[in-house]
Amino acid sequence: MLTKRIIPCLDVKDNRVVKGVHFLNLRDAGDPVELGARYSDEGADELVFLDITATIRYRKTLVELVEKVAENVFIPFTVGGGIQTVEQIDELLRSGAEKVSVNTAAVDNPGILTEAAQRFGSQCVVLAIDARRPKEKTGRWQVCVKAGTEPTDIDVVEWAVKAEKLGAGEILLTSMDTDGTKAGYDNELNKAVSDAVNIPVIASGGAGKLEHLYDAIIDGGADAVLMASITHFGNYTIKQMKEYLRDRGIAVNL
Amino acid sequence: MIVVIDYNVGNVKSVCNAFCHIGCEVELSRESAVIEDAAGLVLPGVAAFGYAVSALGDLAELIKEVARAGKPLLGICVGYQMLFDQSSEYGRHKGLGLVEGSVVPIPPGRVIPHMGWNLVKLPEGMDLFSGLGEEKHFYFAHSFYADVTDGQSKIAYADYGFNMPVSIQKANIYGTQFHPEKSGRTGLKVLKNFAEICERKD
Numbered sequence: 001m002l003t004k005r006i007i008p009c010l011d012v013k014d015n016r017v018v019k020g021v022h023f024l025n026l027r028d029a030g031d032p033v034e035l036g037a038r039y040s041d042e043g044a045d046e047l048v049f050l051d052i053t054a055t056i057r058y059r060k061t062l063v064e065l066v067e068k069v070a071e072n073v074f075i076p077f078t079v080g081g082g083i084q085t086v087e088q089i090d091e092l093l094r095s096g097a098e099k100v101s102v103n104t105a106a107v108d109n110p111g112i113l114t115e116a117a118q119r120f121g122s123q124c125v126v127l128a129i130d131a132r133r134p135k136e137k138t139g140r141w142q143v144c145v146k147a148g149t150e151p152t153d154i155d156v157v158e159w160a161v162k163a164e165k166l167g168a169g170e171i172l173l174t175s176m177d178t179d180g181t182k183a184g185y186d187n188e189l190n191k192a193v194s195d196a197v198n199i200p201v202i203a204s205g206g207a208g209k210l211e212h213l214y215d216a217i218i219d220g221g222a223d224a225v226l227m228a229s230i231t232h233f234g235n236y237t238i239k240q241m242k243e244y245l246r247d248r249g250i251a252v253n254l
Numbered sequence: 255m256i257v258v259i260d261y262n263v264g265n266v267k268s269v270c271n272a273f274c275h276i277g278c279e280v281e282l283s284r285e286s287a288v289i290e291d292a293a294g295l296v297l298p299g300v301a302a303f304g305y306a307v308s309a310l311g312d313l314a315e316l317i318k319e320v321a322r323a324g325k326p327l328l329g330i331c332v333g334y335q336m337l338f339d340q341s342s343e344y345g346r347h348k349g350l351g352l353v354e355g356s357v358v359p360i361p362p363g364r365v366i367p368h369m370g371w372n373l374v375k376l377p378e379g380m381d382l383f384s385g386l387g388e389e390k391h392f393y394f395a396h397s398f399y400a401d402v403t404d405g406q407s408k409i410a411y412a413d414y415g416f417n418m419p420v421s422i423q424k425a426n427i428y429g430t431q432f433h434p435e436k437s438g439r440t441g442l443k444v445l446k447n448f449a450e451i452c453e454r455k456d
Contacts, residue, residue: 001414002368002370002414003373003391043439044438045370070267070268071271072275074437074438074439076395076436096267098395098436123395253371253373254391
């Protein structure tokens with residue numbers, strides 16, 4: 001049986017790891033390669049590196065970052081940020097990333113998911129969705145693009161279902177409403193998406209306490225939980241998170 | 255010196271990175287002289303079986319020859335699958351035939367690919383796992399597995415709704431379906447164990 005995964009997320013801006021609240025008010029959290037190596041050594045299951053400087057366009061510096069990370073990190077890692085073409089995905093996979101995440105590019109051109117899945121296998125293709133509850137209460141979520149700056153009319157659950165058909169192998173689902181708040185994941189959102197698709201869903205946005213991780217897996221149906229603030233700023237170690245989950249009966253790699 | 259066989263598939267660099275990290279001398283090469291001179295060989299692989307076998311080309315004969323002469327050989331993922339007689343991935347393909355068995359699809363009824371961390375039961379007497387205890391998690395990413403029929407092989411298994419063979423040892427031939435280079439500290443220990451096997455033989 002596969003274990004549930006603990007995935008620290010490193011948002012990288014100008015070669016530093018940063019973390020904000022609701023995607024704003026960024027705070028410095030260290031060097032990406034050093035921090036990545038530390039999490040790899042401490043027993044994280046995977047890492048996600050998102051270049052948040054890039055969101056509008058792909059930058060060559062991302063390749064350099066991936067190469068350095070690959071020399072120091074011995075667990076699988078995903079990279080994302082401003083990726084627009086299959087050639088860029090190829091370059092990042094060759095540089096040492098296991099998976100590449102796309103967000104805005106897939107909304108603009110959903111065919112990129114199919115093209116990438118056919119060429120590299122769907123296990124390499126992660127669809128990142130930044131989800132937001134609209135102001136009027138509709139019980140639905142809207143997809144936002146360009147690092148959360150642009151809301152669209154696309155419904156999150158419908159988009160996730162479509163993306164799976166197109167070739168996405170995994171969904172990295174971030175709630176912009178809970179991001180950085182440490183108030184818990186949006187498990188209504190996680191549940192709505194994980195019930196609708198067969199591929200793994202990574203819950204993201206809002207981890208503050210250990211029980212939030214448990215809730216995202218049990219109530220939200222998540223296969224993996226992603227966190228940033230609570231690991232970067234030393235609230236909990238990877239080991240503490242895994243021991244907590246194990247003690248509550250969840251299979252983890254410990 | 256450990257030589258990682260360079261045959262233009264997937265990301266072979268990460269295996270070299272991992273050996274470097276644990277302080278081993280390692281070289282990526284497809285030169286016959288370098289391969290013949292190596293203390294041990296690593297056959298990595300991230301690709302479809304048929305593609306990997308054809309990319310290996312003439313090197314296949316050389317690898318078989320040095321493996322039969324006793325040089326330690328470690329196959330990883332598709333490199334592990336290639337140790338067996340044959341595979342049915344996208345057609346029928348012959349493998350190196352160093353270990354008896356066939357590479358077949360993971361049976362339906364579970365999520366495929368088998369991707370993520372799974373627990374492997376580590377039998378006593380498998381050199382790759384010395385010092386690791388009775389069971390450990392490793393990172394997997396594959397859709398086919400080797401159905402091992404070789405009576406001379408020691409086998410380690412993982413549970414994926416059936417007892418799936420995921421690692422073998424037959425004399426100087428070693429293989430892992432999982433990726434030790436991506437399995438954190440546990441995986442680095444497996445590579446370290448292989449490096450020590452090579453040193454002892456050298």
